[in-house]
Amino acid sequence: MSGTIIITGNHAVSYGAWSSRVRFVAAYPITPQTTIVEMLSDFVNTGKMKAEFMTVESEHSAAAAVMGAESTGVRSFTATSSHGLLYMSEVVHWIARSRLPVVMVVVNRAIAPPWSIWTELLDTMTHRDAGWIQVYVSNNQEAYDMVIQSYRLSEMKRVSMPTMICMDGFILSHTFAPVTVHTPEETDEFLPSYSPLWKIDPENPFSLGNMATPDYYYEFSYLMHEAHENAKKLFNNVDKEFERFSGRSHGGKVHGYMLDDSESVILAMGTLSEEVMVAIDNLRKRGEKVGALKVRLFRPFPAEEISKALEDKEFALILDRSLSYGYEGQLATETKAALHTSGIETPVINMITGLGGRDVTYKEIEKFHGLAKKKVSSEKGPFKPIFIQLKR
Amino acid sequence: MSKLKTIKEYPLIPASKPSEGAAGRTGLWRTFRPVVNLDKCIGCRLCWFYCPDNAITISGDGKVEINYDWCKGCLICFHECPVKAIDRVVEEFG
C-alpha cells in the first residue's frame, strides 16, 4: 500500500530506488549523498530490496561497476556528490556513449578549494555535456518521483540515455518532509520491467568501445543528440502518465508560476526556485506583476518552452547557483541562447547567488527583483552578470 | 564497418562483432619480430596466455606457432618466456 512518511530528501531517493525495483547498486560514500546509499544497503541487507549492493574503493569504480551491471541488462543505480562525480567523470561519459539507461542522483555540492560541503550546482553543470539527461529537483516528493520517472524515460528504446537527478545538498538532502511512496508492486503499473536495448550475452558476443575512425565517429554523436531530442518530446508524456498513476505532476520540463499576467519572470533551478515562488507571493501582495519559471529539465534543454514563457515580458531575472568563470551563470547563457534562436529580445539580468551554499532568502530575492527592474528601466545594456551577494 | 554509408545503417551503440583481423593487418605494426626457438621451448604456454592479440597458437603436440599476420610485435611473449626460448629480430618487411 502506498503511504505518506516523513523522510529526508536523500531517503526519498532511496525509497525511489526501492519502488523502481533497482537490482544493482554500487556506491562510495561522500557527503552529502552518503545517507542515500546507506539506506539502500540497509534495504538490501534486510531483504526489503532484492538487489546486489557492491561496496567499491572509489567513485570511478562505482560508476564502472554500475556500467558493467547495466550492460548485463540489470536496472542499476548509484549516487554521488561533487568530487565524487568529478572522479567518476570518465565513466560518466562512457555510460552515456554506451547508451546505458543508468539513473544516478547527484546531491549538488561545491568543489574545493576552499573545502566546502554545501550546495552549488557546478559539479553537475560541469557534466552538462556528458550526454546524460539532467533534471533538477526542488522538493523531497519530486526527488522520489523523479527516480521512478527517470527509469521510465531513460529506458525507453528511443531514448536509451542515462539520467542524472540533481538536488541541492543539505537544503534538500537532509531536510525532512512528507513523501508519498508506492510499493514496488504498485509502481509496476507505471514502470515496466527493464527490457534493454542491448546487453552482454555470451551466446552473441560483441565488443564495445572499439575504435571508430573520423569516418565513423561523428554519426554516433548524432545518434546521442537524436536520443536527447526524443527525450525532450517524451518528457512531458512521462510526467502525464505518472500523474495518472500517482495523482502528482511536477509540471513537465518547466514549471511556470503566475506567468499569465506577469510583466517579469524570475528563473531558477533546484530549491532556489521554491524560494523564488515564496518571493513571488510577497511581491504580488505589493502589486508587482511577477511570475516564476522553475527549469526542471536542463539537458535536453527546453529552449522552446522557456522562450515562450519569456516572450513579451519586460525582463527576465535569472538566478544561477553556479558560475562559468569568465562569463556568467549557465542557466543565463542557455536561456539567452534560446531567446536569440527564437528572435525574442526580452532583456535578461543574471544574478550569481548562493555559491558554496550561501543562503538565498525570499526576502533577498524580492530585493533582487527590485534591483533588476530598476536596472532594466534605467540602462540600455548589455547586462553583465551581477554578483549580488558579494561583500563589498 | 566500411558498409555504413548513411546514418540509417548505423547501429545505436558503437559495438562490433569480434572477428579475425577486425583492426586490420596488425602484423604491419611490428618493429621486432618474436621468433620461437622450439629446441628451447618447454611448452609452458605462458606466451600463449599473455599474447594480447591471440596471435599465438599451440598445436596438439605442444608446438608454439606465431601468426605473423596479426602479431603486432609488442614482445610481451619475449618478456614472459621463462626459458628465453623467444628471440627478437629486427623486422624487415619486403
Ligand code: SF4
Ligand atoms: S609479440 Fe606480442 S603480439 Fe606478437 S606473438 Fe608476442 S605477445 Fe603476441
Ligand code: SF4
Ligand atoms: S613461454 Fe617460452 S617456453 Fe613457454 S610455451 Fe612459450 S615459447 Fe615455449
